[in-house]
Amino acid sequence: MTDFDLLVVGELNADVIVACGAVRPAFGQVEDIVDDARIVLGSSGAITACGAARLGAHVAMAGVVGDDWLGEFVLARLRERGVDTRYCVVRPGRRTGMSIVLGAGGDRSTLTFPGEIGRLAADDVPPGARNAAGHVHVSSYFLQYDLWAGLPGLLRAVRDRGATTSVDPNWDPGRQFTHGLPELLPLLDYLLPNEAEALRITGRDTVGQAAADIAARGACAVVKRGGDGALAHHPDGTVRTVDAPRVEPLETTGAGDSFNAGFLATLAAGGDLTAALRTASACGALSTQGRGGTAAQPTADRAREVAHTLTVGTTTADGSETA
């Protein structure tokens, strides 16, 4: 019996989402008018936590903000969604992180001021927190540099009491894609990268090879492929693919995190890997229908409606295929 289905150990920040329309940002004292701009809850961890809570999971978050109004804003948005913030740290005299997300023509450019984003250490997550959850998810591994040293111990403690673990690495701004991640794989039930990240982490040329490498180290590789859906390679050799619903994206921030939310909430509710992939893909696509990571995250009913329309293909370890 646990208090929470999911504990997210994650970075916290606000996003400034700017819809540039036809404008391309230019230096040289230029001022331009854009279509839309808003300050919203950002960060892979918080968006995953909010998505899972919206789907009905009991979720707690561990992360760090500064003692500024932006930190209050971030924690208020989490609480509004029913995410328990008792394990979040407000660090005196420090500043909350912020990303400026400039979106134009389906592409985007992100400028991040880290503030306290990387400053959560494993020791900041009390044993009571990791013992209270059925699953522990770590977001944006490469941004959370203070976590690197203590994370193996934290994950070992989680697995020792029979709970499950996952990491979404997200992009490495340092372009190294290592920082102890390969050694962490045997301690993970799921690694949830996107395709570009999976290729860089493994040094492979194809998503299939990359996923197989990750699975060979003990973690189920769940690779997100944008409009092409996702692929999951289980350590037992089974490979599943799920397509993505056809949608016209409005703004794609948080699609991968909303995918994670659907995936983890389905497993927490007792669903199998196939059901988790369907819900995840539905949640990822639906989240692109609003500006910012959390605005269009679906309820369980809405996610179910869309998930039912998706196909999962399975290839088993002996090479046989089922649809």
Ligand SMILES: Nc1ncnc2c1ncn2[C@@H]1O[C@H](COP(=O)(O)OP(=O)(O)OP(=O)(O)O)[C@@H](O)[C@H]1O
């Ligand atoms: N254009 C799209 N059309 C349909 N579904 C999409 C689209 N973009 C994303 N999705 C859905 O969202 C999921 C995750 O998106 P994506 O592969 O972009 O993850 P990501 O790169 O980790 O995202 P993020 O930028 O949030 O980190 C996909 O697997 C898919 O199910």
Ligand SMILES: [Mg+2]
């Ligand atoms: Mg991602």
